Amino acid sequence: MTTSPNPSPDLIRQATITRQSAKKLARTSNQERQQSLLAMAAALEQSMEGIIKGNEIDLKQAENQTLQSSLIARLKLDREKMINAIEGIRQVAALPDPLNHRQLHIELDEDLILERLSTPLGVVGVIFEARPDAVMQIASLAIRSGNGAILKGGREATISNQVILKVLHQGLTYSCTDVSTLHLLTTREESLALLNLESLVDLIIPRGSNQLVRFIKSNTKIPVLGHADGICHLYIDQEANIDQAITIALDSKTQHPSACNAIETLLIHEKIGHVLLPKLIPVFESYNVELRGDPTSCTLGIIKQANENDWSTEYSDLILSVKIVPNINEALAHINKYGSRHTDAIVTDNLTTANLFLDSVDSAGVYLNCSTRFADGFRYGFGAEVGISTQTLPPRGPVGLEGLVTYRYVLRGKGHISSDYISGVRQFTHRSLAV
Amino acid sequence: MTTSPNPSPDLIRQATITRQSAKKLARTSNQERQQSLLAMAAALEQSMEGIIKGNEIDLKQAENQTLQSSLIARLKLDREKMINAIEGIRQVAALPDPLNHRQLHIELDEDLILERLSTPLGVVGVIFEARPDAVMQIASLAIRSGNGAILKGGREATISNQVILKVLHQGLTYSCTDVSTLHLLTTREESLALLNLESLVDLIIPRGSNQLVRFIKSNTKIPVLGHADGICHLYIDQEANIDQAITIALDSKTQHPSACNAIETLLIHEKIGHVLLPKLIPVFESYNVELRGDPTSCTLGIIKQANENDWSTEYSDLILSVKIVPNINEALAHINKYGSRHTDAIVTDNLTTANLFLDSVDSAGVYLNCSTRFADGFRYGFGAEVGISTQTLPPRGPVGLEGLVTYRYVLRGKGHISSDYISGVRQFTHRSLAV
Structure with a gap:
């Protein structure tokens, strides 16, 4: 089916831990998730110099390898980019909670009440090129929406990404979010194997060239949020x-x-x-x-x-x-x-x-x-952009935090059984209740 | 990638016609689509005897081949099943229009107004086993929601499906819906090739055994609405x-x-x-x-x-x-x-x-x-059930007509350009308007 290698036991173990941490995160309050983001922002502020120094190592390496100047520009993390990224995390923290929205509320019968509630997806896999600022942005979007994230950045940003993730983890220790909610992959083999982790990863978000997106779409059965072309x-x-x-x-x-x-x-x-x-x-x-x-x-x-x-x-x-x-x-x-x-x-x-x-x-x-x-999530007023999707099915177009949540039907009864409605002993009322 | 054969030029031509007809249907009014369903129901009523006779040929064939009794029971179309199916079409006609709902309405700036409107998916591919009543149900759900449908039934119901589709086409000639909106495939090769028609088919709906669903999910890149397991x-x-x-x-x-x-x-x-x-x-x-x-x-x-x-x-x-x-x-x-x-x-x-x-x-x-x-679309009060989905992403659980629509962003301006907002000459207002 795909050319991707099978996930190693270690990757499966790590993804399972991330999934468990995400499940715990899903049950936290809005305030707790907001506080987690603020803790990450504070840690980044404190360790800004260290991050910029780590980034300089990547930059030197990139210059030695004479990489494209546009790639080096994307790779570079200066004070201004860091301040913007930290400000971005605080803005995501301030967004309305995407979880526990009651989208439907129907009385099926007396004391048999159906609700449809927004819930996190679970774990998102994010594969991106160059831009180490993506780590900070994705981490904040994922945690804001109650999801775990397994991240894989480009090789050219290895040190930057590792330092940033270490600082984000430091920040999370001052919050109720487990550090294992965010996991960084380091090898290309792992990122290919990630595409085969169907049972543990709910959505893949590629950030990068059309070639990257096309490759990912062709090599995974996990839903992909993104677009290969923009004509x-x-x-x-x-x-x-x-x-x-x-x-x-x-x-x-x-x-x-x-x-x-x-x-x-x-x-x-x-x-x-x-x-x-x-x-x-x-x-x-x-x-x-x-x-x-x-x-x-x-x-x-x-x-x-x-x-x-x-x-x-x-x-x-x-x-x-x-x-x-x-x-x-x-x-x-x-x-x-x-x-x-x-x-x-x-x-x-x-x-x-x-x-x-x-x-x-x-x-x-x-x-x-x-x-x-x-055509952009910020310009549409969503406050964030997870990606732009050109698929027909929703989510479509610029996707905000909405793209990182799904829903669940919760039905509460008092001993209700289906055969009563089939025999005609009871009838459905199907009455809309206030959402 | 898949084991499915490449679509033949004839299948591509036919799917293109269905897609064009669906595009035309998408622009019809609620009343026109309702009338199309009523015209199909009337035609089925008129030709009920002919359909039952066609079904009897399939039944005889099935008995000669000593197929399972449960399969023969599903295959059988008697007066009662026909009356129920026709009544079902009229109920789908009476459902609220799933199209042109304004889901979002935002003023991005003065005279720059964003709407998110529900629109049809385009063309759905439906692959089902035995039950010829599925043709009538799927046809009504597809047309109600402004979609074309390419259908493939089980071999054991070949005559029944052909007769039903002919009658549905007869009905549609008394409506504004093109008959080519509904197309029936007849060979197994075509149904396998259908799974490779990514650019012309937006959603595959399998109706049948877990094995069928699993096979389809493993052999297409088109999104699949369904579930392989219900544990x-x-x-x-x-x-x-x-x-x-x-x-x-x-x-x-x-x-x-x-x-x-x-x-x-x-x-x-x-x-x-x-x-x-x-x-x-x-x-x-x-x-x-x-x-x-x-x-x-x-x-x-x-x-x-x-x-x-x-x-x-x-x-x-x-x-x-x-x-x-x-x-x-x-x-x-x-x-x-x-x-x-x-x-x-x-x-x-x-x-x-x-x-x-x-x-x-x-x-x-x-x-x-x-x-x-x-856990059922009718019991949830959706009035119809397109399928039950166990994927994480929406649509999830029992899916009504909602599963056959997507949305589109419509933005109307008066010469607005993005550079004015980047330079700061203009600011976004992002004001919610009444939906």
Whole structure:
């Protein structure tokens, strides 16, 4: 089934301990979990210098190995990043408790009361590259939501991650959360074996490149929260406000080109192309964006031709493919064919066209007259982002703490048995009660 | 990755048509989808005799092949079953619309409004054994929730399923739903290939034996709604009402022994075993239940000894394993080790013990002083049951129409771009609006 190795007895033992600690954590109060996060934040503050020194060892190693400068930038933990990460933990502590929400409350019959309550998932497995700040963020999200976490960072951040986890453990000793709730894996074999720990790990969260996510999705039966691709589109309708369209296109492409919610393809209605493109091309040139056009848009000023591969490429860079379409249906068909169901937007002043687009595009986010860059848990007001999911089933789109909880049905009776309802001695009332 | 064959061009073409029809259906009104169901019900009523005749051909074939009598009973479609199935479709039509619920409504900033709306999944793949009534039920659930369905029934019901689908298609011609929204596969190769149609099928629903579900789960990357095992426990605490405990145990085991929510194991606190068992044993004997006990319960009157396999066996029959435990923690440990996270119950009059159990058991359903047989979508008041899920992530437990929908984020702006919020020119308001 998978290429992953079988988990070693030691990994199984450790994951079992993490699971038991998580079960204990699941029964703690909101205040206790909040206090655990504050204790971690305080420990990080106290040991900030030590963490930065540990990180410097990783950085030196990375420089010696002449790793990519973008990777080194992500790896680096300076005072500012540490202060932000610690502030982030305090913000997660301040979020509303995701546990023990009563989502349903139904009287099935007199004295037979059904509740649906939010509960933690159990244990999450988190596999990430570079960024050692991810350890702090994930640890706080997991504990806030009553979950254990088994973490595996990139090799280049080994020392940083180990020092951070040691400090987080130190902090947790001043809380009611067992230190074994957070466990760090150190070898690649362990992280591969983690993907086979179906009975002990409930969710895998990959943080890293599309290649990493794709590899993980192909090698585990455990549910994966994440997305391999972010091919987002912006469609500029014939009834668009031209200045607004250019501003939105520019923001969607250039504000953070390597983000998954940046656009890769611009679709333009043929009736507006000859007015829009002569204005848009110089603006995008001034932002160093390389435009790659279909034959029609190349007749309107785009120099470089797009090929078939362009429509399904996530550039993650200052490159944008452009296509002229004869009508909205062709735009919808293009998005349906090449999109990754992440986030797609339309610019139009026509309400009917807008609604047709918003109803027809089968993506996690469908936007009207705004930038695709809003597809983000913080911008949506969730206070945290566990990941962005492009799967069809919930959770979908940007996922906050909600992605780390599930629910349980609790039914309380007074000797109720099913045969009474089958024989007709008793009848269900199915009365909704206040949640 | 899987043993399933690649989908044929014909299957891909057909699934694409079903997906397109489903997209069209997704945009229809509640009334239109209700009318589609009523049109199917009317067509079935009109063609009832023809369906029963078709079913008789399958039945004769099954008798010639001397198939199991329980299978023949499930295969048989008589007038009564048809009337019930048609009534079922009308009930599904009358359920509240699962689509276009506004689950979230947030003002991100002035004129930048985020909604989360429930939407159909797209296309569901349904693989079922015997029961041709499943075609009618699944068809109605799928269309009610705006989804297409690709169905594959057991070989023994080939004619029945084909006749039913033909009649459903006839009905749909009197509605706005395309007939191609419902597609029936006829060969085993096609149903195996269906499991590889990741880009066209959003959810697989298996209806049948544990073996079928296990096979499907191991051979697809498409999410599967279902459960392979239902090993449910009842724990009788030392402070249980003895008569209530026996009544609940009896109902949980015997009311429908082959159901997944029937109990397989009874755990009894050692302090109550010597009083409970001498009363329980004759009652269970009178219901022809074979008890298999651990060594201690065998000293208290149970004749047959249980072996290690018994604790992890779903008998689906009138057999019950019994174990005496020294305390609730041992009961919890047993359930944790052998359970399938389906439904587990406790009988006790002690509230602290009850809450410890309800908080600690990590199953989709945790029950106090009532039968495990209540774990059912109809009994929960959902009006329909798509399946029962034992996975950790939602949807979990009995799943109604909710299991056939997902959601989409719709964001409407007036030229809003992300860089304004990064530069600080604008601030998010994140104001909750009425849902």
